[in-house]
Amino acid sequence: MIEVLRLGHRLPRDCRISTHCCLVARAFGADKIFYSGQKDKEMEDVVKKTVKNFGGLFEIEYINDDVKFLREKKENGFKVIHLTMYGENYNIFRKKKENYLIIIGGSKVSGIFYKESDFNISIGKQPHSEVGALAVFLYYLDLKMNFDNEKIKILESKNGKYLKIKR
């Protein structure tokens, strides 16, 4: 299981960035995204609709207490990876047959997440984007992807837009 935790979602400021985090998590093979901060039914609906149309079993869930959640995940055997530009270079990380929780901030990430995480990992030592960091890290992990039962399939094309829609 590869799960993602997005910290401190704020309305309306983070709506689109967090939605992009969710869609990236799904597109690059994570199983589920959790988010803390403010509950956002609209974002959840976008994610659920994407799964319905484009397939797979990806899930989204709001959690109230992210620190408690992190500790419970660790008790349940998950290794926790916090993506932060302050961390160690991603290429020190070698995936094993384990369950992972990948944490992405958030405006101001509390020191607790740095301390409690098993790995603090950076995708470059430059400020950029949690969306970009998550995309590159999941791409680097090279996960198995499952988009079965899709209603809409996007087809490859040299210069157009082609969809296959199942009825």
Next chain:
Amino acid sequence: MIEVLRLGHRLPRDCRISTHCCLVARAFGADKIFYSGQKDKEMEDVVKKTVKNFGGLFEIEYINDDVKFLREKKENGFKVIHLTMYGENYNIFRKKKENYLIIIGGSKVSGIFYKESDFNISIGKQPHSEVGALAVFLYYLDLKMNFDNEKIKILESKNGKYLKIKR
């Protein structure tokens, strides 16, 4: 030269997504980002401040007519790569010693960009994020990076936040 063109920036809707595109372009080694749509001085200031603090020569420029701009770039020998989920798989693409303009949408991308681009390239056949797509594609290109003359250097750390600030 690796340059990026962000299509159709809208205020205030795209402020943060486009800013993330700019920072990702810089962090993964592009030389410059252009954007069309609505001019956004605040976004330009964020990018310029990032360059001032964290180094390098990355630039941002607003352009009025993106189709004309694309055609001029082609006349000047740039190869144009449009990132779109409808395109061909990115791994067919092999970088040569050429100048590239990488285009990212934008809400509704006009068919002209599909037709005029030398390559329409997808990062996965799933809907996700222009920020994520740009990050993974630039990461895949494995560009040389230049962040010389930085005032602030982010240091690697196992579990904290460490900066080195030049005075």
